[in-house]
Amino acid sequence: MAIEQASQLDRGAHFTRFVEQMRATWRQGQDATLPARAQPLLEALLRESPRDEAWSALLLREQPVGRELYRDSDFGFSQMGHYHPAGHGGSPHDHGPYWVLYGVYSGEIEITRYRRVGGGTEAGPARLEIVATERLPAGTVKPYLRGEIHATRAIAPEGSVVMRFLSADIDQIERFRYKPLDRDNQPPTTGSPKAGNYQAIFGR
Numbered sequence: 001m002a003i004e005q006a007s008q009l010d011r012g013a014h015f016t017r018f019v020e021q022m023r024a025t026w027r028q029g030q031d032a033t034l035p036a037r038a039q040p041l042l043e044a045l046l047r048e049s050p051r052d053e054a055w056s057a058l059l060l061r062e063q064p065v066g067r068e069l070y071r072d073s074d075f076g077f078s079q080m081g082h083y084h085p086a087g088h089g090g091s092p093h094d095h096g097p098y099w100v101l102y103g104v105y106s107g108e109i110e111i112t113r114y115r116r117v118g119g120g121t122e123a124g125p126a127r128l129e130i131v132a133t134e135r136l137p138a139g140t141v142k143p144y145l146r147g148e149i150h151a152t153r154a155i156a157p158e159g160s161v162v163m164r165f166l167s168a169d170i171d172q173i174e175r176f177r178y179k180p181l182d183r184d185n186q187p188p189t190t191g192s193p194k195a196g197n198y199q200a201i202f203g204r
């Protein structure tokens, strides 16, 4: 049983309650309102967990690139923990048909949301424009829904502990990643990826 798995892992009291509440929310219905119902549960975990709870202490101490903290065997969702050093950032990508919650426990990141100019859905050359760049200070969570293109950037000088809740296993599906083509938009840059020309790559 997934609940037993959660307590066996012993990620801490707030984490165990978070998993129980998340499972109850999924049980209530897996419709379009689910990301908005899940968001405050992750926010509560981020705001209420002390720094010495098992899960937060682990991420602060070991500073992993990515660590699976929990995977639900009934509903298929998972909770990932990450440490993003200052300036850490990724290329724009989507999560295919799935949704994701990005939350910050300590530090601060920004997430930029993009849109394909002309709305293309094929692999190959693509132009991206910026929809919005949002700051996520500690204790905040933002959902990114089916097909929404986004990129994260850690802005806190001390680094950031980032919690990523995945609605399903994105390693099992093909999805888009966008490789920047413009010369002034190559990693590592000093900010989030800019609007401009990209190569849309579809794959795992």
Ligand SMILES: [Fe+2]
Residues within 6 Å of the ligand: 093, 094, 095, 100, 150
């Ligand atoms: Fe993402």
